[in-house]
Amino acid sequence: MIELSINGKQQQFTGPLTVTQLVYQLALVGKRVAIERNGEIVPRSQFDQTPLCHGDQLEIVVAVGGG
């Protein structure tokens, strides 16, 4: 099991896990999101090749209404 912090909440997953697999497991496929891993942007083109490690801090964001 690997534990990830996603948007400030701890969640456990069965490893190994790439960002693409995480997006699938979180039911975010097809949704326009951007992901930051430990303070660094993960480009969408690299979701497949980016493995996640125990303790990673992820921010997953979307565009919402705002002024």
Added chain:
Amino acid sequence: MVTSLKSSLLSAAAKPTHLDFMDNLIIAGKTYSSRLLVGTGKYQDFDQTRRAIEASGAEIVTVAIRRTNIGQNAGEPSLLDAVPPSRYTYLPNTAGCYSADDAIRTLRLARELLDGHDLVKLEVLGDPQTLYPNVVETLKAADILVKEGFKVMVYTSDDPIIAKQLEEIGCVAVMPLASLIGSGMGILNPWNLQIIIENAKVPVIVDAGVGTASDAAIAMELGCSGVLMNTAIAGARDPILMASAMKKAVEAGREAFLAGRMAKKLYSASPSSPTTGLIGK
């Protein structure tokens, strides 16, 4: 300076007859026909958002960047459907950021989210009560963002020195407040705005504090290049109608600025009707 700006605009306006010329807003090399920029927050639902933005005629819309709700159904309606980025120029903002670091992180995420789109609205707030900008952190963030290739439209106070410094850093538009965010108090310091406009070589867009159509018209009459608002429209009893009013106010204010208003005087003793030919004399 303002005189020379006005006269150059006036000569541009005077050559062809009246309004045949294109009086476009140019930001970072891109041309927009609307000088009204609107936010997408505080509406009842996405349908109201869509209709209000359509009525406003705005081409540039601000959006916020927020954590997604994990575990919510993927099919829920999205802002991107109501306000498609293919039709509008998105201006992701850093609302809610109180440090340069947070603002920079947010805009890097926004650029990734929007496929490399680099036109952004930087705002770094200083205080949750007033939402007044923290200009020290704003300057710091602007410097880094410009170096990273962002085209930064920057929200700031109405301090002419800070506005100039932000322009010198390389911001593509300077956006001083009319009054506090969401206050609807209108333009509190037209004199400072006038100094900012006089000194600026980039578009000056009044951002925040506009409450009603006359406020927007006054901003444009001062010579602002545009007006950015959200609450004034979304917080009106009828947001769609107010969006339409704001569109007209911005256009009217712009035309009045280009037309050049008459001088104010306490009285003139010069009636508009002929002084001769009066009956019985």
